[in-house]
Amino acid sequence: MKIVGVGAGRNLLTLEAKDAIENASAVYGSKRAIQLVNDHIKSTCHEIKDYRRISELPDGAVVLSTGDPMLSGLGRFAKPDDDIIPGISSLQIACARLRIEQTEIAAITAHARDIVHVRELILRELSLEKTVFILPDARFDLHEISKFLLDHGLSVPVAVCERLGYPDERIVIGTTEEPPDVKSDLFSLVIGDAINHRTVIGVLGPEGTFSEQAATKWIDLPSTFRYFDDIAEIVSSVGKSIDLGVIPVENSLEGSVGSTLDALLKYPVTIVGEINLPVRHCLLAKSGTIRTVASHPQAIAQCRRFLHDHFSDADIQVTASTAQAARFASTHDGVAAIASEETALRYGLDILFRDIQESNENHTRFIVLGTDTPAPTGQDKTSIIVDLRKDRPGALYELLGEFASRNINLTKIESRPTKKALGDYLFYIDLEGHIHDDKIHDAMQSIRGMVAMIKVLGSYPQA
Structure with missing residues (x-):
């Protein structure tokens, strides 16, 4: 057998x-x-x-x-x-996700075991400065074990690891004072000081993207970057394998990033911050006559005039990010990349031209995605998606009137196809204020009775 x-x-x-x-x-x-x-x-x-x-x-x-x-x-x-x-095993996955050496772990199972004995084992291993990995059962209560450890003077980090290895995997870190909530029957626990938590931030990869630069500008906590190939993958991973995601949402020259708007509609994430990043593009290459220019579609569009004037005969190759284009150029003769000056240093490329974007007022707005709404600061912005109940004269006018009547300033409104029928649109709206402000809250309550769907994407400090 x-x-x-x-x-x-x-x-x-x-x-x-x-x-x-x-x-x-x-x-x-x-x-x-x-x-x-x-x-x-x-x-x-x-x-x-x-x-x-x-x-x-x-x-x-x-x-x-x-x-x-x-x-x-x-x-x-x-x-x-x-x-x-x-x-x-779930132990291996948990260690990989939390970046803990398995040699630092003591594994304990509570399956069909005496729970009192299990608690004593946890206490013993923690006193030996081990971090414990626990396979619980239905009788195991995290809040009870947290209180038990606190009663013995142990204030330590606690990680709840749910559905490891599944698409809806979720890892939440707390402490014995404030243990995380358990939301799935399929979970394991990690308790101990090896959970020296560093915020894991998802950005477009590889290293050196504008997305990474924006994240570096925003974050002030110990952090680790995790690199993704596309925006939707970042958004779907927030609250699971990453704590935060930083993605582009609009550019001052080329407008909104469609894949970001679509992902915000699809996934249950919260906008917790925004960054406005000045974008300066350079043309980078290793050597040889330039036959191909590679970059992200937005970067290519932002440098359209330069490419027409200097490289009208070159092939244009689209990449998932500007840094990916730079990495590609670093391994191929005759290929130039549109990317940042910092990226040239990272990938050992020469800077052939600087500031090739069509305007020096080229800025990209990035949003930071998380799971919890920040507290009001007095200088906040709220983002929502609205699906009008039906297309009729005055429907949008009535919607906007709810904001105007309360003196709520809208900083952006944009329509986007629902992809259900021709002429059927969603409206993405940014407005000044926080969802916890009385007038914003009242406006949302009024709007809910007027529309087929409203999704609050988040309230967050203005950049």
Whole structure:
């Protein structure tokens, strides 16, 4: 018999595990384990109801164990001649996400264990300056264990790690004084000083993008950057694998960034800040005659006149970011990148031309995405999305009147197709004030009865 670790979440199968499952004569496992590998099962499949009877299964059977079989898994039921194939455990994922060496961790399971004894084990390991990883069960209450540790003089960081390895993965960090809320039945805990939390900020990559520069300008906390290939991926990761995301929303020359507006509508994130960044473009290259110019579409558009005057015969290649263009140019002769002066230094490129944008008043507005609304400062901005109930004369006029009658200044209003029908639009609106201000709150209450949908994207300090 083979006991095969299938990983803690989706798409975590090792090649060895995949081979064992695909070539099995019969597969046994829990409902969750079977769901994780269902695409690879080619034989009969049986859900296990009583794990104590695993030893009675046929010799050729493959038994699926979520995570790793030897981390509170089914490996403990193995007979001496059984094979155990390891899997990627929730412990490994949690350590990777929190950037903790596994050698600093003591693993404890509360599954079917005496909870009083589990608490004593946690206390002992913490007193030995270990950080503990805990697999809890339904009887385990984080608030109770936090109080227990505080009663013993232990004020330490606490991380709740939910649905690790799944698309809706969520990691929230708190302390024993203020433990995070647990929102899923599928979770693990990390408690201890190894959670020396640095704010993880998602930006467009690779290193050196304007998105990273904006984040550096805004953040004043110890932080780590995580680089993404596209805007939607950043937005969808906020509150899960990253604490904050910094993305461009509009440029003074080229207007709004459509992919950002679409992602703000789709994902449940909160705008917590904004940065206005002056943008100065340079033409960078390594060597050779320039045959190709590469950059982000916005950067290319902002330098349209320069390209027409100097490189009208060059091929234009679109990249996901200006820094990606610079990295591409650093490895290819005859390729120039439109990017920042700082990027030239990072990727070892020569600056052929400076300030090639069409206007020296070229600024890009970036927004900072998080999960919690900042407190009012007195100089705030609120962003909303509105879907009018139906297209009729005066509908938008009535909506805007709710703001005008309360002397609320709108700093931006823009329509964008709903992508449901031709002529069907959403309105993205920025206004001065905070959602907790009385007049803003009253306006929102009035508007809700007039529209099909209103989404408050956030209230945040003005840049």
